[in-house]
Amino acid sequence: MARKKITLNTEPHVVEIGDTELLFVPEVMGDEFVEAFGELKEAQKAASGIDLDDLSTLDPAMIRGAARAMRAFLARLMLPETADLFTRLDVVDRAGTVLESFHDQDEAKAFAEEHEGTKVVDAFPLPDRHMITVMEFVVELYGAGAEERPPTSSSASSKPSPKGGRRGMGVSPSRVSTPASGR
Structure with missing residues (x-):
């Protein structure tokens, strides 16, 4: 079972x-x-x-x-x-005093426009x-x-780390040319 x-x-x-x-x-x-x-x-x-290449736009x-x-x-x-x-938006005056709080950006902006010297800020910046x-x-x-996710190690499918030291400069036996008949 x-x-x-x-x-x-x-x-x-x-x-x-x-x-x-x-x-x-x-x-x-x-x-x-x-x-x-x-x-x-x-x-x-x-x-x-x-367009990050033209910040004027x-x-x-x-x-x-x-x-x-x-x-x-x-x-x-x-x-x-x-x-x-x-999500709360605060409308603050120049001194940073919160005049009113909103959750709607348009309402906050409209309130700020009615009160000179105010701006809309995130309550939690x-x-x-x-x-x-x-x-x-x-x-x-x-x-x-x-x-x-499967309970496997994140390294289970990674390639092994390269061996330390310098790479050898010798020719691999598989790359050595072999005499071909008739040449």
Whole structure:
């Protein structure tokens, strides 16, 4: 009789960034992940018109939109209190005082335009390199599933390391020409 035991995660996954813990749902059903990832890809496709060779055509709004789409994707996989912080936009004055908080970028922008000397900032700012690290973690966690990989060593299929020392300069016996009859 064959038996397979499958364990569902019940504890949230955690990404620690400084003193803040980003808590992700313990399990995500495949359709939920695929749907959220598809929406992210569509948003990224809209921003893919960026030409790094001609930065004069760079549209900051497109970049901001792509960054918000990434935050929205990650937030769909977070616990509600973490998602709230991660997607919150604060409208701050010149002194950095929060005047109002929003989750919708257009609403935050409209409020900021009504109040001179304000700007919209992420309540939880995160450098792009760290955002990418979180993205990679989440995609591997929910998309690839670390537990679903074969239990083989990662080096099981790698080539052996080269031997130390210098390579010999002698001629290989298989390359030595052999006398052919009639020549």
